[in-house]
Amino acid sequence: MxxxxxxxxxxxxxxxxxxxxxxxxxxxxxxxxxxxxxxxxxxxxxxxxxxxPNRIDAEAVAALNRIGSNINQIAKVGNTSKTLTPDQVKALIATHKGLAQIAGRINSAVTA
Known part of the structure; x- marks a missing residue:
């Protein structure tokens, strides 16, 4: 354009x-x-x-993209093998915690 x-x-x-x-x-x-x-x-x-836009927006989007990539990789392994290793489950839990933290940051920025 x-x-x-x-x-x-x-x-x-x-x-x-x-x-x-x-x-x-x-x-x-x-x-x-x-x-x-x-x-x-x-x-x-x-x-x-x-x-x-708030600076948190760009940071949050980048972090969400990284988390989304991790989730896609874990889902691919889970879908092809129909099982997850303990390390993959730990990675999934860590990814979930990261997502919750980012959601909290976005919520704080939006409601500030």
Whole structure:
């Protein structure tokens, strides 16, 4: 998918701010992952700035992918041999515990 062409910005618009206002704008811009100028443009033109996904989302997805891979490997062995070794059962239990921890992290991030 091609990126949309950026509009060249040649006009400046100065806004006088006190230190507290500037700090608040920079804090809000950082919270959504935008430079202050892009955040101010977005808000001034009536658009809602994008919401930055929580960092936990990317970490949780990666961890869930690893767990899913482990579960698939264990399921393949179980399906072909119709039995699991004690080590495979231990791995399955550890995978379940990891999944429960990640689910707790996601829940905490979503409800925070």
């Amino acid at each position: 091609a990126r949309p062409e950026r509009t060249k910005r040649t006009q400046r618009f100065e806004v006088a701010l006190n230190d507290k206002e500037r700090a608040e704008i920079e804090k809000r811009a950082d919270a959504v992952g935008l430079p202050a100028s892009a955040y101010m443009r977005s808000v001034a033109l009536g658009s809602e700035p994008p919401i930055r």
